Amino acid sequence: MKSMHTRARIAAAIFVAIALVPACKRDADTPAANPNGDYRVQVWALPAAAGSMAPDLSLASGDRLLLSWLNRQQGRRTALQFATYTDAGGWQSQPRTIAVGQSLVANGADTPHLLGTPDGAIWVQWLQARPDSPSGYDTVLARSRDGGMSWNQITNVNDDGLGVEHGFATLWAAGSDRIGIAWLDGRAQAAAHAEGAHAGEGDGTGAMQLRANAFDMDLGRGTDMVADARTCDCCQTDVALTGKGPLLAYRDRADDEVRDIAVLRFEAGAWSAPKAVHADGWKTEACPVNGPAVAARGNTAVVGWYSEGGGIAAVRIARSTDAGDAFAAPVIVDKGAAVLGRVDVALDAQQAWVTWLREDASGQTLMLARYAPDLSRELQRMVVARLDARGHASGTPKLVANASGAWLAWTDSIDGVAALKGALVAR
Structure with missing residues (x-):
């Protein structure tokens, strides 16, 4: 499992920077006509310098889009940066640096995440390597008023002090001025290894855990909760706010190595029991580094x-009408050997949107489809972009939707150097 995680990290971290991408509004003059429907892909130029990777994209109050990314330039320390965008005014400022360091x-x-809460604060989470461990890192949280x-306050989300992996986090607003965070936590693996046990056996002892907590405006922590004691080691987690509370999605891990997608909800001060979204029955000995949304x-x-x-690579979507x-x-969106x-x-x-990546002999393709709200029919399918990046270098594309349409940000490669790209899909 860890070797898969390490390869993903190495593949994503090999880029350097040489040029600056201009910060401007989306280029509405160069839409790519789509013959399959009434939405078109428009270029959305992002204000990230060459060498930028690992985007995160979220919606905030005031019709703002928050975009964050990591920038790696040759001979310089890695920088976590962000910018704010409105459709009416474009980019609101030059990119701002949140954190920098080797x-x-x-x-x-395993990318940083940015979240705006209703009180106007911005919260950010990233990974910080531990000096006492070559492979250990902490999940770090900061807040700006x-x-x-x-960003005056920074704290470790995990408080175990162990040189193990703590990452693949997701954030949600837990009130007007506080946030919730869930992450994958390797402390039980460390304990099992120290005792000479085989990680992940039996009742979850020694397995990667899904843990969660809440933090207030002063970054005061609540009580850590173990939401699931045995999960896949290095698949992304995601969360959405429902009318019944936050719904957390992740890749579970059964004792027999079936790694299907599960959800659980935080309600009345506790996490519900995990429930499978669908019994795919995918049994694999290694983490696929491919989490749900x-x-x-x-x-x-x-x-x-x-x-x-079933032995077939596929992208699926499924709908719940009762908050999970x-x-x-599920509906099969795409399948076959080319599906990443x-x-x-x-x-x-008006619709549900889904984006995913394909790769064949001609290269990678970023796809987007929209479905009727009840997923009963596909309304349109389109190619958003053809990428020069290969394998894990393209990371995971990000997608949000508002009244203007669907906004996407992803990592590509130009002459071997990472580059952020963006698009708006609108009428």
Whole structure:
């Protein structure tokens, strides 16, 4: 499992920088006509310098889009940066640096996340390498009260002090001025190894855990909770706010190594028991580094994921109308040897959106499809971009939707150097 994680990190961290991408509004003059429907792909130029990778994209109050990324330039320390965008005014400022340093982990699979809360604060999570361990790192959390001009408080989300992996986090607003965070935590693996046990056997002893906590405006922590004591080691997690509370999606890990997608919900001060979104029955001995995505509007939730259940690589989406208590049978969005997965989903009032990656002999392709709100029919399918990046170098594309359309950000490669790209898909 760890070798897969390490390869993903190495593949994502080999880029250097040489040039600057201009910061501007989306280029509405160069839409790519799509013959399959009434939405078109428009270039959305991002203000990230060459060498940038690992984007995160989220919606905030005031019709703002928050974009973060990691920048790796040859001879310089890694920098975590972000910028704010509105469709009416374009980019609101030059990119701002949140953190910089050699210990800031640059990993295209396990990326930083940015979140705006209703009080106007911005929260950010990233990975910080531990000096006492070659492979250990902490999940770090910071908060800004002034729109990202300063980040005065920083704290470790995990408080075990162990040189193991703590990452693949996801954030949600737990109130007007506090956030919740869930992450994958390797402390039980460390304890099992110290005792000479085989990690991951039996009741979950020694397995990667899914843990969660909440932090207030002063970064005061709540009580750590173990949401699931045995999960896949290095698949992304995701969360969406439903009418019944946050719904957390992740790749579970059964004793027989079946690694299907599960969800659980935080309600009345506790996490529910995990429930499988669908019994794909994908049994694999290694972590696929390919986690699920979830989006919600009220009590309607859609989960998207990659699986090789039945021996066929496929991207699936499934819908719940009761905030994740139960899901309808999944819809197969795409299947076959070319499907890479790395899925993201979004919902708006008119449709459900899903994006994913394919790779064949001609290269990688970033795909996007939109479905009727109940997933009963596909409304449109399109190629967003053809990538020069290969393998894990493209990371996981990010997708959000608002009244303007669907916004995407992803990592590509130009002459071997990482580059962030963006698009708006709109009428």
